[in-house]
Amino acid sequence: MLSKKINKALNDQIAMEAYASAYYLAMASWCEQKGFQGSASFFYKQAEEERMHMLKIFRYVNEAEGHALSPAVPQPAHDFAAYNSLFETSLEHEKKVTASIHEIMKLASDNNDFRTLNLLQWFVDEQLEEEKQMQTILDKLKLIGKDGVGLYMLDSELGQRASVPEAEE
Numbered sequence: 051m052l053s054k055k056i057n058k059a060l061n062d063q064i065a066m067e068a069y070a071s072a073y074y075l076a077m078a079s080w081c082e083q084k085g086f087q088g089s090a091s092f093f094y095k096q097a098e099e100e101r102m103h104m105l106k107i108f109r110y111v112n113e114a115e116g117h118a119l120s121p122a123v124p125q126p127a128h129d130f131a132a133y134n135s136l137f138e139t140s141l142e143h144e145k146k147v148t149a150s151i152h153e154i155m156k157l158a159s160d161n162n163d164f165r166t167l168n169l170l171q172w173f174v175d176e177q178l179e180e181e182k183q184m185q186t187i188l189d190k191l192k193l194i195g196k197d198g199v200g201l202y203m204l205d206s207e208l209g210q211r212a213s214v215p216e217a218e219e
């Protein structure tokens with residue numbers, strides 16, 4: 051049985067993943083408005099993945115005899131200063147998520163809750179991937195600068211990336 055404290059922390063994490071999903075959806079919409087079709091697909095896929103993360107924790111909480119709560123999701127920002135800022139904001143948010151996962155792991159470890167630790171281990175690897183992915187895109191954007199052709203190519207690359215099915219799960 052989950053401790054009350056860990057149950058609460060996991061419900062907060064559920065809300066955080068739901069918010070990330072909503073945020074990526076807003077980014078997908080912005081990209082579609084601006085004609086970045088490939089990036090829109092990329093962010094739609096990110097939004098789906100975050101919902102999957104949310105469900106992974108949600109299902110676990112109830113399986114572990116806790117009580118999973120469907121979260122209230124605040125409306126995210128819909129306007130972004132520039133294309134680059136989508137990825138800067140994403141990386142920033144992913145880092146917050148990573149820190150939050152680490153906090154809950156600390157709590158689980160202090161409580162000898164090995165099942166929760168095991169669940170969160172999956173998220174540690176996932177967060178590493180997510181941060182790396184956003185950082186790589188930001189590095190490319192630095193190289194590209196204001197070159198339109200470069201941006202066009204990056205947008206297509208992100209679109210292709212979104213069409214590759216995930217190997218995991």
Ligand SMILES: [Fe+2]
Pocket residue numbers: 067070099100103147
């Ligand atoms: Fe996530």
Ligand SMILES: [Fe+2]
Pocket residue numbers: 070100144147180
């Ligand atoms: Fe994420």
